[in-house]
Amino acid sequence: MSSPGEWYAELPPITKLYGTTCVLLTLATQFQLLNPYLLVLDWGAVMHKFEIWRLVSNFAFLGGFGLPFAIRLMMIARYGLNLEKATYEGRTADYAFMLVFGMITLLIGSAFIPFMRMPVYSSTLVFMLVYVWSRNNPDQSVSLMGFLKIKAFWMPWALLAFTALMGGSLLPDLFGILVGHLYYFLTSIHPLAGGMDLLRTPQFFKKFIDKTYGGYGFVNPNYAAPAAQPRVFQGRGQRLGDN
Secondary structure (H helix, E strand, O other): OOOOHHHHOOOOHHHHHHHHHHHHHHHHHHOOOOOHHHHOOOOOHHHHOOOOOOHHHOOOOOOOOOHHHHHHHHHHHHHHHHHHHHHHHEEHHHHHHHHHHHHHHHHHHHHHHHOOOOOOOOHHHHHHHHHHHHHHOOOOOOEOOOOEEHHHHHHHHHHHHHHHHHHOOHHHHHHHHHHHHHHHHHOOOOOOOOOOOOOOOOOOHHHHHHHHHHHHHEEOOOOOOOOOHHHHHHHHHHHHOOO
């Protein structure tokens, strides 16, 4: 059984970067080294004070220590990790681009749709990860809160129901499901149905990720590898068969 240090060292690069950033920002605000207000999405500060880091920092600020922080971090460590190491094995750039797509889509929604406007979208982005994972592993059995076993396909909705029972706002999770389904539709459902592949990872982005993380063994230099497609199609076939 590996030690925590060994487990952390073996994390794939994007999951490690995102999870570490979330923890460091929480520590910095918890110990009053950083004002949490500087991390939230404030369009006025972005447009008039050029505090452009807010466009990114709000996706990594999980709030103070507590149960919500622990749950979101666990989701990154479990479902984000599984996505990057299994579903996106050898396709680190595609996994990173999925997160970038989610961030850009949520920022556009925040800018132009008033009811989507929130100060932080970290939990929404994490919920997007959970949704995409559930669609790529629909038949996998998961344990919800340690006692209820369900298929992964239903997990986002079960978590949504749990949030409602706890009296939390459903909007962040619903937005995560919406953006996650949009990404899954554009990259999986639509192409499988014979439509055009409308969302491809740009070549410059692939080259950047390959240059940055290629030495870690998670990046496949053959970006157009045909072996990656059957794995996705097979998962979708199982999902459609269940329904």
